[in-house]
Amino acid sequence: MKEQKDIFNYFNKKDSDNPDASYFEHMANNIIEKETKKKTVTPLYKKPSFWIIAAAASLAFILVLNLPTSQEDNFLVALNDFSSNEIAGYISQNITDFDSDLITEYISENDIEEPVLAPIEDLEIIEESESNIRLENIDSQEILDYFDSEEIDIYEEDFQLDYDELYI
Amino acid sequence: MANPLDDKTIIELFNQGGANADHAFKAIVNQYGEQLYGQIRGIARNHELTNDILQNVLIKVYQNLSKFKGDSALYTWMYRITRNESINFLKKEKLRTGVDIDAPILEIIAGHDVLDGTTSEMISNLLQEAILTLPEKQAIVFHLKYFEEMKYKDISQKLNVSEGGLKANFHHAKQKIQEYILSQLNQ
Known part of the structure; x- marks a missing residue:
């Protein structure tokens, strides 16, 4: 049997230029310096002042959250403290130049009441009554009296009697 | 010192x-x-x-x-x-x-028919790969004995292992490395 040659006899190690002792000494000193610095730097969360400041900041934040955030909110909150009658009384006594535009600025769309329309049954009654109260069925004197009471001048130039408008 | x-x-x-x-x-x-x-x-x-x-x-x-x-x-x-x-x-x-x-750590000496067609870089890489496959103790002993050329006595003190155990470990390590390199080159 052929003996296997020892492979290690057929290659040599190449000499690498290993650094001298001062290289290792320098490296050790560098690492000690760096690691010592790391140890002396206290993490922020370990400092008592950090927790005091954090507590104060949290308290301030909670207070801010509970305060009204704007002047408009202040105004609305104050209005809620008075009844509608009190407000109406104050306006009639103290505010002569009442500006409805200004008021509407503060009334949200949801707060505006829907106009109450007449029920359909009532409208039918009116329609029925139309036929009964036609112009030809009314006495002329009654018509003149009506114009009088409504202060309508039938002799004005731009007045044109529209019979359809005279339905009651 | x-x-x-x-x-x-x-x-x-x-x-x-x-x-x-x-x-x-x-x-x-x-x-x-x-x-x-x-x-x-x-x-x-x-x-x-x-x-x-x-x-x-x-x-x-x-x-x-x-x-x-x-x-x-x-x-x-x-x-x-x-x-x-x-x-x-x-x-x-x-x-x-x-x-x-791939800078070589070994130089090939002519005479081994399997190594003849290889380069120093290739054999250096194979040697490092082979060391990584060794059990830790064998790898340490091989490194200290082969590369650092330490005496068994000094290695024994360093690792708290008997000299006989070190010799056995080194022998096994060399054998495994040789087998690994040859198997890779014969593929």
């Missing part, structure tokens, strides 16, 4: 902190730095990379020495850190910069 400190003294001094810890760490670097450098250099193949890896290794040693329980020799523990750090560092570095680490 001051008298070398044994593992127990180094650890005790380090755990005392302050100047004693500094003294202990300097002793580690002084006693083991050159061997760790050689171990890394065998894998990294150039001084710049070796320097970076060694620095990382020694930082890890500094940061973790207080947790070292002494179950193995201090050098064995550092060898393990060095091997892992070298492999991981080079993996990242290869991905990042495509660094070429």
Whole structure:
């Protein structure tokens, strides 16, 4: 049997230029310096002042959250403290130049009441009554009296009697 | 050069902190730095990379020495850190910069028919691959005996292992490396 040659006899190690002792000494000193610095730097969360400041900041934040955030909110909150009658009384006594535009600025769309329309049954009654109260069925004197009471001048130039408008 | 400190003294001094810890760490670097450098250099193949890896290794040693329980020799523990750090560092570095680490650590001597068609770079790479396949103890003994050319007596003191055990480990390591290299070249 052929003996296997020892492979290690057929290659040599190449000499690498290993650094001298001062290289290792320098490296050790560098690492000690760096690691010592790391140890002396206290993490922020370990400092008592950090927790005091954090507590104060949290308290301030909670207070801010509970305060009204704007002047408009202040105004609305104050209005809620008075009844509608009190407000109406104050306006009639103290505010002569009442500006409805200004008021509407503060009334949200949801707060505006829907106009109450007449029920359909009532409208039918009116329609029925139309036929009964036609112009030809009314006495002329009654018509003149009506114009009088409504202060309508039938002799004005731009007045044109529209019979359809005279339905009651 | 001051008298070398044994593992127990180094650890005790380090755990005392302050100047004693500094003294202990300097002793580690002084006693083991050159061997760790050689171990890394065998894998990294150039001084710049070796320097970076060694620095990382020694930082890890500094940061973790207080947790070292002494179950193995201090050098064995550092060898393990060095091997892992070298492999991981080079993996990242290869991905990042495509660094070429094929500078040979061996020269081929003519006469072996299997080695004739190979290059020094190829055989150097195969040797490093083969070392990585070895059990840790065999790899350490092989490194200290083959690359560092230490005497069995000194290795025995360093690793707290009997000389007979070291010889057996070295023999097995050489055999496994040879088998690995030949099997790779015969493929």
